[in-house]
């Protein structure tokens with residue numbers, strides 16, 4: 001929709017925005033002459049190489065090359081799309097965005113859909129508090145959730161009768177409810193999609209409801225179901241719990257990526273407010289990109305069983321292509337049979353926080369995993385390791401991290417032809433014993 005906001009307005013808006021004030025409202029700036037300096041919000045650094053030039057209307061980072069104007073800053077820092085970023089800046093400047101006719105209609109329609117979904121969310125919330133919500137309340141209490149968390153995540157209850165939501169809605173909301181799939185009209189008559197379920201509203205970056213997840217309280221075969229995709233809900237782009245995390249933590253610098261709604265909420269209940277869940281089936285590249293737009297540091301949490309490791313492998317493989325310097329990815333495998341929800345309740349927030357802090361860096365996870373079952377004292381197995389790892393590393397963009405991992409691969413495979421290892425030996429001898437390979441060199 002970016003073409004539908006007149007360019008002249010965008011330029012006018014950029015003229016009116018004080019870039020230093022805007023960026024200063026999100027990170028700490030230090031004055032340096034007519035300019036400002038800061039530690040870069042887009043990569044990890046100790047000394048400030050992020051420069052803001054309010055007179056020229058741009059920022060530039062000499063460390064990672066991040067560069068742009070007020071709109072790109074808001075897009076990157078707040079994780080917003082172009083239109084939302086312009087809206088945000090226009091609000092700051094007290095201006096109204098002059099959409100053209102078709103854009104206005106599109107926005108109006110999206111607003112109607114989120115209005116209907118917000119209505120449904122309020123309906124489910126009040127049903128949870130009412131008489132029929134008793135079992136749902138018991139369920140949530142059993143899971144250790146208190147009222148403030150239930151309120152923060154706006155949990156609700158969808159009654160078991162077939163059309164409770166539809167019947168309660170006014171005429172002008174019924175259509176949009178059907179359009180978003182919250183009410184199904186598959187068999188020619190309306191029927192609520194979610195029945196006898198605990199409801200988890202999924203909210204966008206502005207806090208509007210765009211979809212739901214629902215957990216059954218009965219013996220329905222589908223334990224969880226989600227809203228279908230709609231004009232306002234694109235599964236792979238949305239991150240459950242992100243809005244709430246941002247409400248709780250002003251400077252969100254890392255995210256713990258878990259698998260389920262209940263994991264996110266149980267962690268928040270235990271004081272860990274930076275957990276989110278992706279809504280796609282796996283951590284695909286769209287979801288990964290969406291996550292990396294928010295923070296530079298991700299900790300992926302997976303079950304410790306076979307399926308969990310497979311999911312972690314998949315996440316790793318998808319992440320490799322996106323791995324530039326300054327990104328920090330870690331893996332946290334749960335003990336077998338546990339998930340974050342059960343584990344944090346069992347061992348408490350401090351122990352869980354310690355697990356997060358000790359999560360395995362991506363590079364180590366990769367080498368550990370790929371050398372499983374190999375005996376690196378054997379030349380054959382060293383060859384096998386190289387055959388497994390090399391194609392993975394080749395997916396990575398050129399970076400210091402890639403070089404370092406490449407060297408690690410050569411070290412593990414006992415390839416001493418490169419002079420790299422010799423340089424590291426103070427006595428000038430090659431590391432022929434290669435103790436690293438004997439025990440995998442891994443911990």
Ligand SMILES: [Zn+2]
Nearest residue numbers: 040043061064
């Ligand atoms: Zn930077």
